[in-house]
Amino acid sequence: MRGDGRGRAVARWLLIAFYGVAGVAHLIVTDAMVAIVPRLVPFPREIVILTGLCEMAGAIGLMTMRWRVAAGWGLAAYALCVWPANMQHAIHDLGAGTGLSIWYHAPRLALQPVIIWWALWASGAIDWPWRSQHDANPRGERGQREI
Template sequence: MRVRTIARITLAVLYALAGVAHLTRPAGFVAITPDWVPAPALVVALTGVAELAGAIGLMIQPLRRAAGVGLALYALCVWPANINHALNDIALGGVHLSWWYHGPRLVLQPIIIWWALWAGAVIDWPFRRR
């Protein structure tokens, strides 16, 4: 199995799990949503649906590129929630997470954006097609 295929399947599974979590346990996601986002519970539910749709789309050849772009844009759009969570030290389930958690999470967001674009065959960078 090619590396890109493994990366695509892995990303699809991770986004599917995240989508289910957004839909079945939304409280933590609502808690980290910035105040300027209207209707946070609805937005969290819609993000769950978007994650599931993106995960499915990655696995369907005609939808793969659109799903890659959509998941990359999704990861960019939810980055403010991750920043809000870190900067405001929002406890989830009574637990305050340290910068050992937040720092890597924030730094990895651009990699997740790249991963979606690469797994969706939108870009080849930094690899070259043969």
């Protein structure tokens, strides 16, 4: 992987703030989070607390060179795994009229793949889509052109 550029560093620190705040929120407003856990998930209160700790651990991991890439993969997997809870949250809010509209939930659900990519790119786990031609061909050889 290439070294960190300013954009990647900014993206990483924004992600650290995002997951740090979210992790703390899981511990402070636990009951509100429990309400959106899908019914199939056992021990919802404990899961909410555990996921908050995972978010904070991921944020801390992103701050270190040693754990940065692993934290990126972990946070990407986490974002994928909580997608059903986000869907359940949308269904709950839109059905029960608890205040958050489709204008909150639709972008949140649609942007989940972006959040997954963000964790991978900001951590340095992937370079896509900004991989340079030199990175793609480390020996500097020219490929055959297709006609």
